[in-house]
Amino acid sequence: MNAYRSPQADLRFVIHEVLAAADTLAALPAHAQTGADLIDAVLEESARFCDQVIAPLYQGGDAGCTFRDGEVSAPAGFREAFRAFAEGGWSGITAPEGEGGQGLPYVLDGAFKEMINGANVAWGTFPLLGHGAIESLRHYGEDWQKAAFLQPLVEGRWTGTMCLTEPHCGTDLGLLKTRAEPLGDGRYAISGQKIFITAGEHDFTPNIVHLVLARLPDAPPGVKGISLFVVPKFKVGRDGAMGGRNAVRCGSIEHKMGLHGSATCVMNFDEAEGWLLGPPNKGLAAMFLMMNSARLAVGIQGLGLIERAWQNALAYARDRLQMRAPAGPAYPDKPADPLIVHPDIRRMLLTCRAFAEGGRVLSLYAWLKADVAAHASDAAERAAAETVVGFLTPICKGLLTEAAVECAYHAQQVYGGHGYIAEWGMEQIARDARITTIYEGTTQIQALDLIGRKTLLADGAGLKAVLAEIGAFCRMEADNPALADLLSALTDRADQWARLTRTIAGQAAGDPAAAPAAAFDYLFYSGYVMLAWCWAQRVAAAERSDRGESFKRAQREVAAFYFARILPRADYHAACIEAGPAPLMALADDEVGAGA
Numbered sequence: 001m002n003a004y005r006s007p008q009a010d011l012r013f014v015i016h017e018v019l020a021a022a023d024t025l026a027a028l029p030a031h032a033q034t035g036a037d038l039i040d041a042v043l044e045e046s047a048r049f050c051d052q053v054i055a056p057l058y059q060g061g062d063a064g065c066t067f068r069d070g071e072v073s074a075p076a077g078f079r080e081a082f083r084a085f086a087e088g089g090w091s092g093i094t095a096p097e098g099e100g101g102q103g104l105p106y107v108l109d110g111a112f113k114e115m116i117n118g119a120n121v122a123w124g125t126f127p128l129l130g131h132g133a134i135e136s137l138r139h140y141g142e143d144w145q146k147a148a149f150l151q152p153l154v155e156g157r158w159t160g161t162m163c164l165t166e167p168h169c170g171t172d173l174g175l176l177k178t179r180a181e182p183l184g185d186g187r188y189a190i191s192g193q194k195i196f197i198t199a200g201e202h203d204f205t206p207n208i209v210h211l212v213l214a215r216l217p218d219a220p221p222g223v224k225g226i227s228l229f230v231v232p233k234f235k236v237g238r239d240g241a242m243g244g245r246n247a248v249r250c251g252s253i254e255h256k257m258g259l260h261g262s263a264t265c266v267m268n269f270d271e272a273e274g275w276l277l278g279p280p281n282k283g284l285a286a287m288f289l290m291m292n293s294a295r296l297a298v299g300i301q302g303l304g305l306i307e308r309a310w311q312n313a314l315a316y317a318r319d320r321l322q323m324r325a326p327a328g329p330a331y332p333d334k335p336a337d338p339l340i341v342h343p344d345i346r347r348m349l350l351t352c353r354a355f356a357e358g359g360r361v362l363s364l365y366a367w368l369k370a371d372v373a374a375h376a377s378d379a380a381e382r383a384a385a386e387t388v389v390g391f392l393t394p395i396c397k398g399l400l401t402e403a404a405v406e407c408a409y410h411a412q413q414v415y416g417g418h419g420y421i422a423e424w425g426m427e428q429i430a431r432d433a434r435i436t437t438i439y440e441g442t443t444q445i446q447a448l449d450l451i452g453r454k455t456l457l458a459d460g461a462g463l464k465a466v467l468a469e470i471g472a473f474c475r476m477e478a479d480n481p482a483l484a485d486l487l488s489a490l491t492d493r494a495d496q497w498a499r500l501t502r503t504i505a506g507q508a509a510g511d512p513a514a515a516p517a518a519a520f521d522y523l524f525y526s527g528y529v530m531l532a533w534c535w536a537q538r539v540a541a542a543e544r545s546d547r548g549e550s551f552k553r554a555q556r557e558v559a560a561f562y563f564a565r566i567l568p569r570a571d572y573h574a575a576c577i578e579a580g581p582a583p584l585m586a587l588a589d590d591e592v593g594a595g596a
Helices: 008-018 021-026 036-061 078-087 106-128 130-140 143-154 283-319 343-375 379-414 416-420 426-437 443-456 461-476 481-510 514-544 549-566 569-579
Strands: 066-068 071-073 158-163 179-182 187-198 207-214 227-232 234-236 242-245 248-253 264-276
Touching: 008 021, 008 036, 008 106, 008 343, 008 514, 021 036, 021 343, 036 078, 036 106, 066 248, 071 248, 078 106, 106 130, 106 283, 106 343, 130 143, 130 158, 130 207, 130 227, 130 283, 143 158, 143 207, 143 227, 158 187, 158 283, 179 264, 187 207, 187 227, 207 264, 207 283, 227 234, 227 283, 283 343, 283 379, 283 426, 343 379, 343 514, 343 549, 379 416, 379 426, 379 443, 379 461, 379 514, 416 426, 443 461, 443 481, 443 514, 461 481, 461 514, 481 514, 481 549, 481 569, 514 549, 514 569
Parallel strands: 158 207
Antiparallel strands: 066 071, 179 187, 187 264, 207 227, 227 264, 234 242, 248 264
């Protein structure tokens, strides 16, 4: 009883009219031929796959994967859907044609990923990490490794994983214990245990390529002694031929709160044959290339779940009759009015819509910047775009996944008691959304990354670039009457964003706890201002368009709702930042629970 339909119309609006993506792509040699017609054709075909092939499997997939004797079977229909995905060329949507891919821009991949995750987020985890594995191999692999591994991954004949976490070691990778012993012929024997490995074992493809962090015998301690290895499920030689079974096995699958259709595996490496990827003791650089891609993709998981939750809550609110509107019967021909007439139902629905449609602009803006970073002719332009992508990554991941949890619960609440019952599917969305704030770096890790590496250590380069774009937008639209109130508020918030950054920098100069104490609030302040800009852009694009007045009015009013009801949350986060670390750190460790 839970449905999803790809938001093609809004995706086209954002890509063509808000972001003018075709103009940006036309200036990139690799994508100069990616015009509006091709974009629309890709959106239509990818939406057909999501709506017709994987969306019908969503609720059934909640029955979960099965584990027996080291083998994992995915839910019914998942393997066949993956076969259709690979045969359609979707696995290599952004990979160069020379590698067997389609060579399409990242912004289209971002749109496709949103539709995948709205249709079936659990199914979407199986191809999720393949892209990152491809990027790491492309940038760090030896020529024979690229020849052996890239094309099977690009074509979806094999899948990839990312093996970081160990039972004692999550975020602090300096503690990892997995060992890599050289065998003297370029091969290494990898031994150790990795946990929480997404799609670590499954029945989709004959081989799975694990990228594994491990230590060489002479490695220095901590993160400076970590290397990255390619460890396939079935051995692969230098000639690319697949050999016998490798000594890597799935020991179990996790029993989780949600995302049951995704295989989350404990992987045991018992002197498994592997190959060094990149220089010794430099594994984190290659892994972060993979991880940053995955973090943007997880942000889009949140966006897809917001859209699914919103679609179902809206349909239910229109249909379910409960009580009368505050001013009297809105539908006197019915025994009661539909839920949608009630103000607090509107609050929850509009919150979902504001995050879905504003978040769509934010995420696709980041993916379009990734296209510029990868393909612009000018090196300085590539570097500037890469800085913005790096700055936006923790914002997209942190804000959109936390918003997914909020919106899933709002949507569930719209259903009342029925939202708690499995057959309606809303509690599944709520359970599935929860993991997105945790894996690929928790919200707290995203916050530390944003305030630390991406802002203070970078002298605010990403923030300055974004603020410059916001300022240019406000000047360009200064005479637009539809934006007058929005631009005033946006300008004030942008100025405050810069001031708060300086405040944190000043606090951090005298107290090492200051930046970490402000990190969470800085992430959300940044996210709310970014969404304000996204909504102002939506209104500006709508006013320029030839769409009907109903569409334009809806954009103006949802933007007004966002600025009046959601953006003020930034005041709370600003107050927390200005309070400094003292309210958090005043108690000694043993006093935090004193008297409890």
